[in-house]
Amino acid sequence: MSGTAFGLQGKGALVLGGGQGMGEATAMALARAGCRVAVFDYELERADRMVAQIEAEGGSAFSLHGDALDDAVLRTAIADADVKLGGIDVMASIIGMAAWSPLVEMATETWDLDHRRNLRYVFVAAQAVAQHMIDRGRGGAMVCIGSVDGIRSAPYHGAYGAAKAGLIHLVKTMAFEWASSGIRVNCVTPGSIVSPRIPLREPMLEREMATGIPMGERGSAEDIAKAALFFLSDLARYVSGQNLAIDGGLLTGPLFDYGKPMSETGKGGTIGMPN
Numbered sequence: 313m314s315g316t317a318f319g320l321q322g323k324g325a326l327v328l329g330g331g332q333g334m335g336e337a338t339a340m341a342l343a344r345a346g347c348r349v350a351v352f353d354y355e356l357e358r359a360d361r362m363v364a365q366i367e368a369e370g371g372s373a374f375s376l377h378g379d380a381l382d383d384a385v386l387r388t389a390i391a392d393a394d395v396k397l398g399g400i401d402v403m404a405s406i407i408g409m410a411a412w413s414p415l416v417e418m419a420t421e422t423w424d425l426d427h428r429r430n431l432r433y434v435f436v437a438a439q440a441v442a443q444h445m446i447d448r449g450r451g452g453a454m455v456c457i458g459s460v461d462g463i464r465s466a467p468y469h470g471a472y473g474a475a476k477a478g479l480i481h482l483v484k485t486m487a488f489e490w491a492s493s494g495i496r497v498n499c500v501t502p503g504s505i506v507s508p509r510i511p512l513r514e515p516m517l518e519r520e521m522a523t524g525i526p527m528g529e530r531g532s533a534e535d536i537a538k539a540a541l542f543f544l545s546d547l548a549r550y551v552s553g554q555n556l557a558i559d560g561g562l563l564t565g566p567l568f569d570y571g572k573p574m575s576e577t578g579k580g581g582t583i584g585m586p587n
Contacts, residue, residue, distance in 0.1 A: 318545035320544070320545055324400050324401045325349045325350065325403070326349075326352065326403045327350070327403075327404045328380060328405045328406060329408075330406070331354075331358025332353070333507040334457065334537065335406040337533035337536065337537035339366065341534075341541045342404075343369070343372070343373060344369070344371070350374060350393035352377065353377055354378070354379060359377050386440070390441055401445075401452045405433075405437050409472075410472035422471060423471045426469075434456055435482060442493070446493045452496075453496045454495070454498075455540045456498075457499070458499045460501055463563060483497050487552040488553060491552060498551060498556070501556065502531065502536050502559065503560055504562065505533065505536060507533060525559070526561035527561055539556055539558050
């Protein structure tokens with residue numbers, strides 16, 4: 313594997329949610345740039361599969377698994393990764409899911425869960441990683457995954473949108489507070505991305521999903537991974553506290569009405585959002 317231009321050769325990388333979708337693509341991108349990668353996923357099988365793919369290309373990786381919503385489990389996994397990597401130099405947090413429900417019908421438990429799995433766990437993880445970076449005294453970089461729904465309205469998944477809006481703001485505050493320790497924090501905000509939870513569909517529905525995207529198509533996990541790689545690399549040496557939308561121009565246009573195609577299938581249920 314190569315990628316010396318990124319300045320990541322031999323560095324330790326932790327990818328939370330690295331077993332599928334955007335996390336999988338990001339883990340592979342970091343490995344190809346020369347990182348030793350700790351792949352954390354809720355399912356050990358997915359993490360192990362990703363490690364095998366990295367090793368098959370000559371890279372170095374190991375798997376971790378557990379529930380990121382369990383603070384103790386998450387902190388323990390991060391501590392293990394720090395030891396095994398000889399220090400976490402870069403971290404990507406790519407875990408998230410949305411519950412679909414009109415706000416007037418949304419249970420407070422649903423609201424709380426969406427904030428736990430899209431905002432709170434990121435704070436817990438980033439706090440723990442930042443402390444390890446500070447203790448080792450060599451700084452580092454982090455990237456979080458937001459959503460266009462944290463910038464515009466999020467019909468029928470308002471808790472998710474509010475959590476992602478909070479995440480975009482949190483990134484700015486973490487970037488400010490930790491800059492003096494040499495830690496950079498940035499956010500990548502996907503639009504409509506093909507992922508295991510939202511795969512390519514039959515042509516007519518796919519065209520409908522692309523409605524409102526000026527570039528006329530949905531993005532890929534690799535599109536997000538490239539942006540994450542930029543933020544974590546030396547190419548972004550002087551960049552922190554930023555939010556970069558990877559959305560095919562979606563935010564330049566009017567709101568796509570999620571309610572029409574998804575109000576019946578998504579109402580009251582749960583559907584995976586881009587990450």
